[in-house]
Amino acid sequence: MILEQAILYIKQGESKTFEKTFGEARKIISSMKGFIKLDLLKCVEEIDKYLLLVSWETIEDHEIGFRQSSEYQEWKRLLHHFYDPFPIVEHYKSVF
Template sequence: MILEVAQFRLKPGSGPGFEAGVTKAVDLFRRAKGFRGLRLLKTIEDPDAYQLHVVWETLENHTVHFRESEDFREWRRLVGGFFAEPPKAVHCMETVAASPKPWSDHT
């Protein structure tokens, strides 16, 4: 699995419109080959900064299959007008993971 982390700097005050655009675009992602889920995060310290985390089966599912699709062009049409600057994205793979102990282990 690959995690795409996209960072967005928005025009001041355009967060609600951007969030609505991302919500409308969810089905575009759902149709994409290798798509496994997404999460939009708003930065607490800066209301005009967001991150989009998208899980893909492979890097090519994002960089080739989705990026070269009509659905990607529609995604950009829905949200691109809110960008103050071009988005920045990196692709990550998990190397270490942890989670809290199950409740039963705390006794």
């Protein structure tokens, strides 16, 4: 299993709209091959900051299967305009 992690900084004042839109976008990613689960966490200390965690079967499921799909274009259209700056996405695997 691979864990995708991204810290999302949302443009000031757009968090409520982002959360609603993310609810729509979640349907897209959860339908993709290799998707296991997703968690979107809201920061307690910073109102417009979120932590996105997505579990994938393989890194290829995320980077090729999802990111190179037509579904990703819709994900991008729905969400990418909320980010400032654009998030850095990293992948992790269990050590033990």
